[in-house]
Amino acid sequence: MITPGEPLASRPVPEGGSRVTIRIAGDSGDGIQLAGGRFAGATALAGNDLATLPDFPAEIRAPAGTLPGVSGYQIQFASTEVLTPGDRADVLVAFNPAALRVNLPDLRPGGVVIVNSTAFEDETGLRKAGYETNPLEDGSLDGYRVHPVAIGRLTREALADSGLGARQVERCKNFFALGLLSWMFARPLEPTLRWIERRFRDRPDLAEANRRALTAGYHFGDTARLFETPLEIPPAEVAAGVWRALDGNEAIALALATLAERSGLDVLLASYPITPASTVLHRTSRLEAFGVTTFQAEDEIGAVGAALGASFAGGLGVTTTSGPGLALKGEFLGLAVMTELPLVVIDIQRGGPSTGLPTRTEQADLLMALFGRHGEAPLPVLAPRSPGDCFWTVLEAARIALRSMTPVVVLSEGYLANGSEPFRVPGEDELPEIRPRRLSDPQRFEGTYVRDPETLARPWIAPGTPGLEHRIGGLEKDELGRVSYDPDNHERMVAARAAKIARIADDLPPAALEEGEPGDDLLVIGWGGTWGAITEAVRAERAAGRRVASLHLRHLNPLPRGLAELAGRFPRVLVAERNCGQLALLLRGRLGLDVESFTRVRGIPFVVAELRERIAAIVGGGVS
Amino acid sequence: MGRGPTRKEFATDQDVRWCPGCGDYAILASVQTAFAKLGVPREKFVVVSGIGCSSRFPYYMNTYGFHTLHGRAPGVATGIKLTRPDLSVWVVTGDGDALAIGAGHLLHALRRNVGIRILLFNNRIYGLTKGQASPTSETGKTTPSTPGGVADRPFRPVALALAAGATFVARSVDRFGAHLQEMIERAARHEGAALIEILQNCNIFNDGAFAEVTGRAGREENVLYLEHGRPLRFGPDGSRGLALDGAGGLVEVDPGQAPGRVLVHDERAPDSAVPDLLARLDAPVPLGVFRDVSAPALEQVLRERREAARRARDGGLAELLAGPNAWTVP
Numbered sequence: 023m024i025t026p027g028e029p030l031a032s033r034p035v036p037e038g039g040s041r042v043t044i045r046i047a048g049d050s051g052d053g054i055q056l057a058g059g060r061f062a063g064a065t066a067l068a069g070n071d072l073a074t075l076p077d078f079p080a081e082i083r084a085p086a087g088t089l090p091g092v093s094g095y096q097i098q099f100a101s102t103e104v105l106t107p108g109d110r111a112d113v114l115v116a117f118n119p120a121a122l123r124v125n126l127p128d129l130r131p132g133g134v135v136i137v138n139s140t141a142f143e144d145e146t147g148l149r150k151a152g153y154e155t156n157p158l159e160d161g162s163l164d165g166y167r168v169h170p171v172a173i174g175r176l177t178r179e180a181l182a183d184s185g186l187g188a189r190q191v192e193r194c195k196n197f198f199a200l201g202l203l204s205w206m207f208a209r210p211l212e213p214t215l216r217w218i219e220r221r222f223r224d225r226p227d228l229a230e231a232n233r234r235a236l237t238a239g240y241h242f243g244d245t246a247r248l249f250e251t252p253l254e255i256p257p258a259e260v261a262a263g264v265w266r267a268l269d270g271n272e273a274i275a276l277a278l279a280t281l282a283e284r285s286g287l288d289v290l291l292a293s294y295p296i297t298p299a300s301t302v303l304h305r306t307s308r309l310e311a312f313g314v315t316t317f318q319a320e321d322e323i324g325a326v327g328a329a330l331g332a333s334f335a336g337g338l339g340v341t342t343t344s345g346p347g348l349a350l351k352g353e354f355l356g357l358a359v360m361t362e363l364p365l366v367v368i369d370i371q372r373g374g375p376s377t378g379l380p381t382r383t384e385q386a387d388l389l390m391a392l393f394g395r396h397g398e399a400p401l402p403v404l405a406p407r408s409p410g411d412c413f414w415t416v417l418e419a420a421r422i423a424l425r426s427m428t429p430v431v432v433l434s435e436g437y438l439a440n441g442s443e444p445f446r447v448p449g450e451d452e453l454p455e456i457r458p459r460r461l462s463d464p465q466r467f468e469g470t471y472v473r474d475p476e477t478l479a480r481p482w483i484a485p486g487t488p489g490l491e492h493r494i495g496g497l498e499k500d501e502l503g504r505v506s507y508d509p510d511n512h513e514r515m516v517a518a519r520a521a522k523i524a525r526i527a528d529d530l531p532p533a534a535l536e537e538g539e540p541g542d543d544l545l546v547i548g549w550g551g552t553w554g555a556i557t558e559a560v561r562a563e564r565a566a567g568r569r570v571a572s573l574h575l576r577h578l579n580p581l582p583r584g585l586a587e588l589a590g591r592f593p594r595v596l597v598a599e600r601n602c603g604q605l606a607l608l609l610r611g612r613l614g615l616d617v618e619s620f621t622r623v624r625g626i627p628f629v630v631a632e633l634r635e636r637i638a639a640i641v642g643g644g645v646s
Numbered sequence: 647m648g649r650g651p652t653r654k655e656f657a658t659d660q661d662v663r664w665c666p667g668c669g670d671y672a673i674l675a676s677v678q679t680a681f682a683k684l685g686v687p688r689e690k691f692v693v694v695s696g697i698g699c700s701s702r703f704p705y706y707m708n709t710y711g712f713h714t715l716h717g718r719a720p721g722v723a724t725g726i727k728l729t730r731p732d733l734s735v736w737v738v739t740g741d742g743d744a745l746a747i748g749a750g751h752l753l754h755a756l757r758r759n760v761g762i763r764i765l766l767f768n769n770r771i772y773g774l775t776k777g778q779a780s781p782t783s784e785t786g787k788t789t790p791s792t793p794g795g796v797a798d799r800p801f802r803p804v805a806l807a808l809a810a811g812a813t814f815v816a817r818s819v820d821r822f823g824a825h826l827q828e829m830i831e832r833a834a835r836h837e838g839a840a841l842i843e844i845l846q847n848c849n850i851f852n853d854g855a856f857a858e859v860t861g862r863a864g865r866e867e868n869v870l871y872l873e874h875g876r877p878l879r880f881g882p883d884g885s886r887g888l889a890l891d892g893a894g895g896l897v898e899v900d901p902g903q904a905p906g907r908v909l910v911h912d913e914r915a916p917d918s919a920v921p922d923l924l925a926r927l928d929a930p931v932p933l934g935v936f937r938d939v940s941a942p943a944l945e946q947v948l949r950e951r952r953e954a955a956r957r958a959r960d961g962g963l964a965e966l967l968a969g970p971n972a973w974t975v976p
Binding site: 066069220263266283284290312313319323324326327333334336353447448450487491492495504505 | 692712729948967
């Protein structure tokens with residue numbers, strides 16, 4: 023960690039185990055996400071572990087220089103395991119006064135501020151940010167180590183003879199800043215230079231300008247010596263293998279290609295654009311060579327309908343969406359439950375209700391995913407714990423959908439969708455077998471809803487199979503597939519559908535602790551994308567001498583076996599989630615567990631320090 | 647192609663539960679007869695429906711069938727066709743299902759030219775929910791939900807389909823078996839989306855829905871049969887004809903007086919202006935194919951792209967998963 027107060031210039035290269043959190047912030051048109059993403063890519067290649075938090079407004083281009091238009095990108099990287107993007111930044115790069123104002127509260131006291139001083143020379147910019155006096159001059163930044171760098175002017179000078187217009191030159195300053203950061207943290211420039219080459223293949227003038235801005239920033243760092251030496255963060259010790267940087271939505275796209283390739287099924291991704299899920303559609307649409315077809319439907323309902331049609335036709339239908347879209351798909355999920363067809367629905371949760379906080383993260387769709395349908399309509403629900411884990415979770419969801427003939431909901435979230443982390447690329451032998459079991463022999467057919475004794479799944483018969491023509495639909499059927507309004511039949515079929523889902527738990531690993539051991543003073547239970555923050559908090563509290571354990575749920579329905587028994591071995595159980603207590607309600611209702619809640623709904627990841635405070639308050643004692 | 651299934655083989659053992667006298671019985675018989683004429687094996691047919699009286703249809707067809715949600719059949723049928731372009735995919739829907747709750751899906755399926763055949767049973771009423779006004783109910787019609795008469799104006803399904811860019815649009819009548827069968831056969835052979843509006847009687851809630859067409863006198867006076875390359879003539883012995891009025895509309899002319907002015911029907915016209923004028927006529931009522939033009943079907947376009955991408959693929963799954971910027975930790 024960069025120690026507050028200590029001048030960086032005199033700081034030696036840190037020992038192994040160092041970690042840094044950087045936040046880059048500017049106007050939403052400044053290319054902040056791009057610069058952040060490139061820095062993360064270079065950091066991953068340098069072998070550090072990392073976690074990122076892109077944070078941008080819902081408006082594509084809010085008025086320039088205003089507070090609502092500020093876009094930020096935070097990254098924590100280290101030579102040891104990184105579980106979160108960091109509570110507070112050690113270094114803030116602010117492109118304009120608004121970015122400084124919005125982000126300063128998240129900077130550690132004594133942290134480093136690099137400001138684009140060019141943007142502070144102009145009264146209008148200061149006024150738009152609500153500054154009456156220039157914060158670079160009025161002493162309000164005295165608690166920080168401030169380094170004004172005229173990023174705007176230096177970029178203009180570097181590109182003076184580039185032949186580009188003022189506006190295009192202005193848009194290169196993110197690469198100047200990236201060059202400066204690359205020098206500060208000894209990141210190699212080559213990956214970014216290669217990226218520029220690819221990205222601007224058709225615009226050699228822009229490629230050259232960005233290259234020059236990047237190297238100018240790098241050389242500025244070297245020449246101006248803001249700091250004595252670059253801050254090297256040695257590579258983290260990680261498992262051997264091939265690694266890459268991966269965000270959650272890219273991980274989903276890769277999972278869909280893997281699914282098509284490994285199962286031999288025609289996979290149809292049918293979706294409607296919605297933040298923050300759209301990039302799954304974008305990325306998957308480039309993977310048709312692997313057997314995935316993408317279809318942008320006219321609306322959320324048309325999308326899930328087409329996906330279900332694909333599954334009826336013997337392929338595998340997948341649809342991606344976010345909360346409002348999941349609400350619209352509810353009726354089709356009921357039909358998928360009723361007709362017992364495989365279907366994978368991926369909800370990238372965002373802040374709600376309604377349009378809510380479309381670019382922010384939340385976990386408040388859990389109960390909708392579990393119960394948001396009319397009638398008795400249980401279905402499996404899974405949640406990935408990290409960006410890379412989205413890959414494995416989607417593969418598992420598909421395996422369950424195909425094996426048990428059921429729709430499955432995957433609850434990712436904005437934080438995982440946009441955040442990246444190093445991901446160990448699996449070898450082919452590490453990928454799960456996905457063998458769809460379709461019935462094509464009329465001799466072996468007993469009835470549309472005559473179930474497999476092991477999985478309780480009904481047979482899957484693709485149209486085109488001679489001798490097995492049959493009809494399915496939303497009306498209740500008997501075992502032979504005939505429409506039936508018989509009261510006893512309905513009760514029997516409701517029970518059979520529920521038993522099929524409950525039985526999936528036989529296949530799942532039983533409940534197990536992440537950290538700590540049975541008999542500790544407190545068990546913290548979480549699910550989905552809070553895994554990193556909870557793990558970091560629990561490890562820190564354990565290191566401080568508190569007996570606290572953690573358990574993380576990947577399967578929200580059915581719940582893993584042994585959960586109630588395991589939780590019962592702790593005197594207190596705290597459920598930590600980013601909603602108002604949905605999992606807590608489930609655990610109380612389903613398992614009769616007496617739990618307490620730690621909940622936040624601020625649209626951002628947990629602040630680890632807050633969770634630690636709560637744990638410490640419950641457990642008491644400790645040596646910190 | 648060997649002998650296809652017979653009409654009887656398309657019937658299921660389910661009891662048909664439409665009201666006695668419903669126009670749906672005649673349509674069912676025509677569909678079964680037409681399917682038998684196509685020479686396509688039974689297992690290659692998929693009948694998809696939404697919700698409503700007509701949407702019980704799949705249960706009575708011994709093919710693959712999917713009874714889905716109110717208004718949503720086009721989406722499901724699209725997913726089926728994209729996954730299995732070799733299947734003959736049919737949507738059975740009604741005026742409430744297709745034009746109210748499902749209007750958006752219908753228009754987009756037609757716009758995309760996905761190879762599904764849509765049979766739109768239009769009886770101008772909600773039957774299964776007991777007689778409310780539908781999007782094709784005439785202005786002023788009294789129903790339980792419109793005791794003061796329907797206040798708004800009806801859709802014209804054929805005009806709507808043409809506006810959506812449909813490449814095949816036809817109209818027939820439940821009880822005109824031979825004509826309906828011909829339309830179904832033609833729709834089956836069309837590449838891309840096809841829609842047939844089938845005028846249908848509901849003898850319980852809207853009896854005589856299209857009496858002006860189906861009655862003996864009406865049939866002779868009011869039906870205009872559209873035949874490609876033939877003049878637009880109707881009435882006893884074709885004594886009346888239609889011509890352009892020079893002001894963007896149609897006008898009735900006497901073919902005996904001005905034979906040269908009578909329009910010749912061109913279902914293959916690239917422009918749907920004249921079919922659209924025909925689609926807006928209340929009298930006479932045109933039956934037959936309004937439009938039949940050729941355009942690439944969505945499922946074929948996507949399939950070809952995917953095959954081209956497969957041929958151009960320059961790495962396996964391992965390369966895809968690693969991406970261009972992977973690094974190796976020893």
